[in-house]
Amino acid sequence: MFLTRFVQQAYPQEIKVFWFFFSKKNILPFAALLLAGAAPCGTAVIPNSIGQAPPSPVTSLNPLLSSSVANNQLTELLFRPLVWIGQDDRMDAARSLAASITPLDGNRRLRVVLKPWRWSDGVPVTADDAVYTWERILKLGDLFAFTHLGGIPDKVAAVHAVDEHTVDFVFRAPTNPDWVALNGLSNFPPLPRHAWGDLGPDDLWPRQTDPSLARVVDGPFILTELHLDQFAALVPNPLYGGAPAHLARLVVEFMEGSHPLAALRSGELDMTHVPLALWDADKRLTGFKAIMLPEPFGYTCVIYNFSNEAVPFFHDARVRRALTDATDQKTMVDVVYHGLSHENRMVVPVVPPTWLSPAARSGNLPVRGDKVLARAELEAAGWHTGADGIREKHGKRLAFSVMVRADIPERMELLQIWQSDLRSVGIELSIRPVTTMQIEASLSCGCSSWDALVDGNTIAGIPDGSGHFDTGGDFTGGYSDARMDSLVRASVEEPGEQGLFAYEDYAAQEQPVTILPQGGFPLLVANRLGGVAEFVNPQGFWAPEELFVTDEGCLRPDGGTRR
């Protein structure tokens, strides 16, 4: 008795740790970890800007309520979607919760079989949890952040459980199963009904940053600390059904000072983005390695305002083709991206080339970046060179302005090259640097206060153009074309890739926007951190279970082959 009391008083902390490991709740996960033979080791601190634009705070732990990359990067570590998109922009079978996806009833039904994974509290992940997510989406209505993507929820009539691990998505009409799987189910994580209970929008909305709703997870990591606006600390989920994490602790920092390189040098961060302008200079720093993450699956483009009557020439496809043909993308790639990017004149990204049509693969496109072709298109459209070298038609000059985000220097440089290119074929371009909010507000206002603007778009799954280049689509300045509408519709309704290719080839001819090259993400990484090259997918989402550290007494999991 005395001994027990003495031990309790002398070693209270140690006793707490003992009971933490050997409590009923925790013994199962730790036993699983030991049985798996994995030994997570070391801590890595990384900013949440990696693989995306400037860093921004995490403001929601609910995977249904925010489509910002900063939030999704974190929530996908906690709640695994049915489909995880891999480096080739197709389903990554190992990291997806779905074991198989099968179209049935003439593409009116999609059957998804779940892997036998468990929630972090040991309860199995079941088809009923997927049904629970569907019920939340219906209750959220337009608050669901991914509404319309991959036909969810508008093209889905019902979601029901067939058995414990099988769930059926029933469509209102035949639908392209690949499109639903990649574009819709990649944003569809089953949620733990047993832990969340019957929560409606008025419960879910104010509890977006409530860590108690992120305690039971099925992703590779468990959230242990969340300091809003500062950082989140995570540890590996020992019951995760996929490949186990190598790190013992991952800290995701949401705020970056003005000098991330200084933070890297003083050891506070383990990796950071490097401005493209410093791509060569960073190799002179010792103790770090430079890694180029691939460019995101998407595009940077000039969007024209079809609602602005002051610039009616944008309605003429010949003028739009001339704008693309006049663009010297090779110079842009060489000067702005140090040769580390790719020329692209398609609304379908060329890296990875997964969804390129045969015509695009063979380089047989109606636009080729040829200034002679550009001049011919403009002459054919009735635009003739005026006294000052700028083309005119019925007394109106071929001139317009383009807004660009002032905080992305590469875009400004691209436009300066474009300005010179356009001038050489007789088009006058003026550049207006603005804020991000001005860009987004202009895109959604339907007003005539702008001529054109530069924006970027990341594509989740198949680059089908629905919601973008069909009539009423967002982010395309009011572009509308009946044939494009029918081709976009076909690409999301018909199975296979022929519908997508037909849309893609027509879009190359129509040039509803002018695509500009975009770069990857140059990183500077502490030598102690490995596995970096594999941990970001084309959508900017992370697989930090790939990361490992080589100090703190940790063993390399790769035999020294990975960066």
Add this chain to the structure above:
Amino acid sequence: MRAACGRMAARGAEAAASIILLVTLTFVLAHASPGGPAYAIMGLKVRPDTVAAVDHQIGADTALWLQYLTWWKHLLQGSLGTSYLLNQPVTGLLLGYAGRSLLLQVSGLGLGVILTLAGGIAHGKFYDTRFGRLLGAIEIMFYAMPGFVIGTFLALLCAGLLPSSGIADLHHAAPSLADRLRHLLLPALSLGLMTYSGLARYLAEGIAAELRLPYTRTALAKGLGPWAILSRHVLPNALRPLITLLGLSLPALAAGSVAIESVFAYPGLGWLLWRSALSHDYPLLIGGVLLTGLATILGNLAADMVNTILDPRRLYA
């Protein structure tokens, strides 16, 4: 005494009017900027129907004047509302961040006063010498620099030696006090240099002027040493205007800390205000402006009161 109370009441009324004007201006200007909170909450590529749903959910779809009156109504009920972005009560957020800002500002002010006393006394003592002019040039140099330039300069100068972001090394689950102090050093020193640059010159001029007065010659003739003259006679006289200036420098310090906190990614009130302005988090922005405004006005009132105690003639001015 009645005069003193009347003076204080008048200052209080002025302060209340300033706060109402400040909040109203912030409210109007924040809403006049393009975009809206829905983009910050849901992501930039949010669709118009989702924007409408979010605006409805947070109450941003009602008329502007109604939102304004609702804000005042909630304030009178003791609530500053809920942050659009973080879904937390504004009061709790502000107090948490203000605590860290207070620590930074008190540290910065402390360092600034030490630097001011050391630099100002040395400058005042050697006012007309080359050394004095060199000190004057240093003061002018820092005075001409905006806070973010001083912060950037220090961060680059100390890169690899001292941490330049955050409040602790996140590699450690439980950072030590020494680690936290190391992270505080550069932002506090930046604020300290800003304080020093604004005050040291006044102190130096005051000391130089006092040293020229007959009573210091008398003290010297009595056989007192230079340090004794400086500390017992000159400094108390030269310090009084400094207290007023210190009070008046609080708004500049608060404004400067916005830049310093951003440069060093220091999670304080200034950083929170900057973030809330960028993300259109109106309740948080207006609550923060209200708190900062109140602190500034109270700081000025406190300086006024201290001066009144030090110099009773001000009661009758």
